[in-house]
Amino acid sequence: MPVKKRIPCIVLARKNSKSIKNKNRIHIGNLTLIEHTIKYLKKSKYIDDIVISTDDPKIANIANIYKCFVIFPRPKNLSSDKASSEVALKHALNIYEKQMGKTEITSFVQTTEIFKPKRLLDECIKKLILNKKIDSCFVAYEQFKNFWIKDNNFLKRISPFKERYKPRQIKSSIFREDTGLGLATRSKLIRKGERIGKKVTCVSYKDPLYSLDLNSKFDLRLVKKIIN
Numbered sequence: 210m211p212v213k214k215r216i217p218c219i220v221l222a223r224k225n226s227k228s229i230k231n232k233n234r235i236h237i238g239n240l241t242l243i244e245h246t247i248k249y250l251k252k253s254k255y256i257d258d259i260v261i262s263t264d265d266p267k268i269a270n271i272a273n274i275y276k277c278f279v280i281f282p283r284p285k286n287l288s289s290d291k292a293s294s295e296v297a298l299k300h301a302l303n304i305y306e307k308q309m310g311k312t313e314i315t316s317f318v319q320t321t322e323i324f325k326p327k328r329l330l331d332e333c334i335k336k337l338i339l340n341k342k343i344d345s346c347f348v349a350y351e352q353f354k355n356f357w358i359k360d361n362n363f364l365k366r367i368s369p370f371k372e373r374y375k376p377r378q379i380k381s382s383i384f385r386e387d388t389g390l391g392l393a394t395r396s397k398l399i400r401k402g403e404r405i406g407k408k409v410t411c412v413s414y415k416d417p418l419y420s421l422d423l424n425s426k427f428d429l430r431l432v433k434k435i436i437n
Contacts, residue, residue: 215257215309216334217278218250218316219301223288224265228425233320234267235429238436242423243268246320247275252327255334256316258309262301264288280304295402302399312396314338317404319389321423323432330391332412337393344398344406348391349384350420351413356383384411390419 222243226232234241240248243261250259261272262280269281280301287297302315314337316330326348333346356367366373372381388404391412398406423432 214311214313216255216314216316217258217260217302217305217309217312218253218256218318218330219260219262219298219305220246220250220318220320221294221297221301222261222263222265222268222272222320223283224263224268225288225290227290229423229429231265231267232423233263233265234271237323237429237432241271242320242323243271244275245323246318246325247272247277249325250318250330251275253334254331255338256330258305260301260305262297278305278309295399295404298399298404299402302396306396314393315396315399317388317392317394322387322389322419322421323423324419324421324435325390326414326416326419329412329414330393333391333393336410336412337395342408343410344408345392345394345404346410346412347386347388347393347405349411349413350387350417351382351384351415353380353382382413384413385420386411387420389422390414 222233233243247259250256259277261277262283263269264283269279272279287300306312314334316334329348333348336346337343357364358367368383394404395406421432423429
């Protein structure tokens with residue numbers, strides 16, 4: 210029988226944050242933000258290794274305690290506000306595969322979406338395992354509103370016009386990409402510096418609680434109130 214290729218989940222947890230100082234190691238309840246994510250990932254049926262990429266020695270220490278695969282220090286040019294997640298993911302996967310061997314599927318979550326729906330990341334990974342034609346599967350927020358985007362000085366409708374007057378019960382869904390809650394993608398895409406391929410599907414949720422993204426002091430106060 211062929212040897213099963215390992216499935217890592219990469220978490221990018223840099224030190225600096227403009228909105229909340231040392232955001233990834235602030236305490237929410239009894240755990241730091243990075244610990245909430247690690248404990249969530251440890252419940253996965255499919256993830257073999259939790260890969261923490263960081264430039265923060267304290268985060269690296271926490272990750273080592275939980276026996277994660279730690280990449281430290283992450284280079285400065287990959288730890289700034291201007292560095293894209295794609296280049297940091299590529300760097301992390303490259304180091305991981307040099308030690309653990311080539312992978313077929315790589316997963317990804319962010320720490321800032323603290324309320325993560327149970328099993329949805331596993332469902333994303335499962336879809337890629339069962340269907341080799343799928344490039345990427347992410348967790349998505351399913352909504353039934355009318356969406357618009359700015360187009361020069363005016364607004365352009367994103368939702369199909371025919372959906373405009375339909376009641377919510379029969380309106381077509383709009384899906385907001387939430388890769389921070391969960392993404393499974395072919396490793397070959399990460400190696401090319403891409404996160405999502407062309408043949409894409411999703412696993413959706415409807416509870417707005419999961420859509421909270423901790424990026425401001427107001428978000429932090431709100432999350433703490435919900436947990437308390």
